Amino acid sequence: MSSVELSDLIPNNVGLSADRRLQRALERWQPRFIDWWKSRGPAEHQDHDVYLRTATSVGQDGWAHFDYVKMPDYRWGIFLAEPQPDRTIGFGDRRGQPVWQEVPGELRSDLRRLIVVQGDTEPASVEQQRHLCRTAPSMYDLRNLFQINVEEARHLWAMVYLLHAYFGRDGRDEADMLLERRSGSADNPRILGAFNEPTPDWLSFFFFTYFTDRDGKFQLASLAESGFDPLARTCQFMLREEAHHMFVGAGGIGRVVQRTVDLMRRHDTADVAPHGGINVDTLQRYLNLHYSVSLDLFGAETSTNAANYFAAGMKGRFGESERHDDHRLQGSVTEVPALEGEAVISREVPALTALNATLRADYVTDCQKGLERWNRTLESVSARLELPHLGFNRAVGVFGGASITPEGRLTSQEQWEAGRSSWLPNENDREHVRSLMTPVNAPGHMAAWIVPPAAGIHQKPVEFEYVRL
Numbered sequence: 081m082s083s084v085e086l087s088d089l090i091p092n093n094v095g096l097s098a099d100r101r102l103q104r105a106l107e108r109w110q111p112r113f114i115d116w117w118k119s120r121g122p123a124e125h126q127d128h129d130v131y132l133r134t135a136t137s138v139g140q141d142g143w144a145h146f147d148y149v150k151m152p153d154y155r156w157g158i159f160l161a162e163p164q165p166d167r168t169i170g171f172g173d174r175r176g177q178p179v180w181q182e183v184p185g186e187l188r189s190d191l192r193r194l195i196v197v198q199g200d201t202e203p204a205s206v207e208q209q210r211h212l213c214r215t216a217p218s219m220y221d222l223r224n225l226f227q228i229n230v231e232e233a234r235h236l237w238a239m240v241y242l243l244h245a246y247f248g249r250d251g252r253d254e255a256d257m258l259l260e261r262r263s264g265s266a267d268n269p270r271i272l273g274a275f276n277e278p279t280p281d282w283l284s285f286f287f288f289t290y291f292t293d294r295d296g297k298f299q300l301a302s303l304a305e306s307g308f309d310p311l312a313r314t315c316q317f318m319l320r321e322e323a324h325h326m327f328v329g330a331g332g333i334g335r336v337v338q339r340t341v342d343l344m345r346r347h348d349t350a351d352v353a354p355h356g357g358i359n360v361d362t363l364q365r366y367l368n369l370h371y372s373v374s375l376d377l378f379g380a381e382t383s384t385n386a387a388n389y390f391a392a393g394m395k396g397r398f399g400e401s402e403r404h405d406d407h408r409l410q411g412s413v414t415e416v417p418a419l420e421g422e423a424v425i426s427r428e429v430p431a432l433t434a435l436n437a438t439l440r441a442d443y444v445t446d447c448q449k450g451l452e453r454w455n456r457t458l459e460s461v462s463a464r465l466e467l468p469h470l471g472f473n474r475a476v477g478v479f480g481g482a483s484i485t486p487e488g489r490l491t492s493q494e495q496w497e498a499g500r501s502s503w504l505p506n507e508n509d510r511e512h513v514r515s516l517m518t519p520v521n522a523p524g525h526m527a528a529w530i531v532p533p534a535a536g537i538h539q540k541p542v543e544f545e546y547v548r549l
């Protein structure tokens with residue numbers, strides 16, 4: 081195993097000090113990154129000590145160290161999972177061949193594109209969440225926000241390392257552009273749609289970390305199968321950090337749901353907004369928005385890009401090695417949804433071209449699990465949350481621009497527009513949620529719209545001083 085160099089300016093386990101050219105190039109990028117972090121990262125608390133987890137090794141034990149750190153001093157580093165000796169490509173036409181330690185010339189532009197798209201989402205999410213530190217419902221939540229932000233920024237480092245180390249001049253230019261695009265900018269937006277949507281409040285944040293970070297889990301898991309070994313190893317390690325982000329989303333929504341149920345029972349009404357809670361209807365509309373926007377991140381149901389990525393060994397499927405097929409998919413077929421006249425049907429297509437839809441189907445199954453937990457809490461008040469139909473509110477793929485209701489019925493555009501405010505967050509929802517966003521900063525205290533978490537971080541109590549204000 082390559083050991084972790086924590087004493088270097090850029091902590092790493094890739095032997096950076098032995099490659100002076102690369103080291104100098106990354107050290108030139110670093111001050112630009114810090115400028116970006118200070119101007120586009122968390123809008124406040126940059127000078128405060130935050131109880132953060134820092135990656136210090138990639139082994140099973142002790143990879144994370146918890147301590148107080150000021151965010152700009154966080155040790156953003158380059159960590160790749162330990163190499164697997166004699167690893168071979170697990171899928172596609174080159175299945176069984178040794179993995180690549182260098183980029184094959186003919187795959188250069190595709191691999192660069194995958195890395196750039198992945199890399200672009202990381203700073204984008206930090207930008208989207210920049211102002212949330214002003215309205216955190218508790219110090220515990222504030223700390224979790226910062227943990228996610230520093231780790232997304234570390235994931236940016238992970239992709240920038242690959243661009244610098246393996247893609248020469250073009251890679252360096254792309255790394256610079258990752259700091260130049262801006263979430264929501266009209267002139268120079270982030271690449272994928274969901275990363276240009278605002279995250280204006282903590283309810284949006286919890287749904288974002290539940291649904292959009294979960295796309296991250298599935299995309300990273302697919303890239304963790306890559307025949308380009310440095311990419312695979314980078315993504316394997318990123319996935320370990322990603323788990324906490326989804327926990328924040330699942331736990332956050334679970335805590336909101338619990339408060340809603342408590343208030344519904346106490347006041348014997350579904351309208352808990354006047355009592356400082358969030359109505360189930362409002363939760364459903366936020367859910368509909370974040371789920372549908374996240375579904376777009378999987379691209380079109382049938383995609384020659386996706387087929388090429390798989391056939392060439394660049395991007396696998398979720399859990400590739402556990403699948404019981406030939407891992408090549410030549411000649412295999414599968415069903416994908418399609419629109420025919422007024423009806424949503426399914427149609428048979430080559431499995432290779434349907435890999436975006438396959439990954440999305442795995443994602444949907446995973447999303448459903450959280451809903452089952454929240455619905456167990458909602459059962460006592462006879463309420464439920466549901467995932468809307470795949471075609472609802474979509475911009476990409478077969479359903480892109482079609483007028484489909486959350487139940488999956490095709491309607492006219494006028495009817496859809498008439499239904500919009502009952503399906504997606506409306507001005508009343510936004511206004512009410514905005515009115516709840518007053519910061520609660522005293523250790524252990526919680527905003528009234530959310531219950532405390534079951535436990536603190538790293539065996540600390542919930543009332544621990546996670547941020548020294």
Ligand code: BYC
Pocket residue numbers: 194195197198201202205232271272273274292293294295296297299300376377378379380381382383384385386395436476
């Ligand atoms: N918005 O052939 P198609 C995360 C474009 S999240 C805008 O279906 P493909 C995280 C597409 O680029 C995980 N454009 O596309 C979460 C293509 O353009 P070109 C991020 C879109 O390539 C929270 C065209 O439409 N990682 O980590 O099969 C916080 C045709 O589409 C969109 C990755 O995405 C869209 N939504 O699939 C922080 C992994 N969708 O080539 C982080 C890397 C499609 O015609 N990316 N287009 O100009 C990929 O694997 C693929 O690029 C995609 C798209 C799955 C995104």
